[in-house]
Amino acid sequence: MIPWLRPSSAHFDQVVRAYSSELFQYASWLCRDRHRAEDVLQEAFARAWKNWGQVEDESGRRSWLYTIVRNEFLRDTGRAKARMEEPEDDEPVDIADDIDFTCGVEIRDLLVQLPEKFLEPLLLQNLMGMSCEEIAAVMGLSGGATMTRLTRARMALHQLMHGATEPNATPAKPALRLVQTGGAK
Numbered sequence: 001m002i003p004w005l006r007p008s009s010a011h012f013d014q015v016v017r018a019y020s021s022e023l024f025q026y027a028s029w030l031c032r033d034r035h036r037a038e039d040v041l042q043e044a045f046a047r048a049w050k051n052w053g054q055v056e057d058e059s060g061r062r063s064w065l066y067t068i069v070r071n072e073f074l075r076d077t078g079r080a081k082a083r084m085e086e087p088e089d090d091e092p093v094d095i096a097d098d099i100d101f102t103c104g105v106e107i108r109d110l111l112v113q114l115p116e117k118f119l120e121p122l123l124l125q126n127l128m129g130m131s132c133e134e135i136a137a138v139m140g141l142s143g144g145a146t147m148t149r150l151t152r153a154r155m156a157l158h159q160l161m162h163g164a165t166e167p168n169a170t171p172a173k174p175a176l177r178l179v180q181t182g183g184a185k
Contacts, residue, residue: 012052016045019062022128023069029123030073044072063134066124070138110160118153121146 027037048068055061124130136146
């Protein structure tokens with residue numbers, strides 16, 4: 001091996017070991033299929049290796065890897081759509097899900113009702129422990145847009161938990177009534 005590649009290779013291995021588990025969870029959530037998530041993650045790591053030297057800010061490396069996984073998922077989804085045939089109406093379509101959610105079925109049922117644009121940043125923050133800045137970098141949003149999506153996700157989840165049927169519905173405001181209080185005649 002070329003001597004000047006060794007530190008980069010060792011650093012890459014160290015970072016992959018540190019983040020591979022959480023990146024795999026993220027890819028699994030995106031793909032909803034363990035095998036496809038493995039493929040997406042493998043391709044993401046290959047892309048990361050090719051561009052490893054281009055990252056100057058070490059503190060941004062984690063969000064950079066999440067962005068690569070997300071982009072690889074989107075790239076793979078485009079390829080899958082191009083070669084996918086539509087299933088027959090009478091054919092059941094199975095979506096693999098290896099994660100056991102028996103303890104949180106109610107929460108999962110609520111989360112799947114959230115729009116995708118709200119669900120992804122909420123999961124990145126609460127399950128992956130990312131900051132708003134990291135989520136913004138992963139999703140290609142501004143910090144303000146990320147905070148807005150997180151706030152709206154929490155509001156929609158709150159509404160769902162308290163019986164509202166539409167996640168984007170706003171709570172009904174009481175009608176205003178003008179009341180005259182003994183002032184001018």
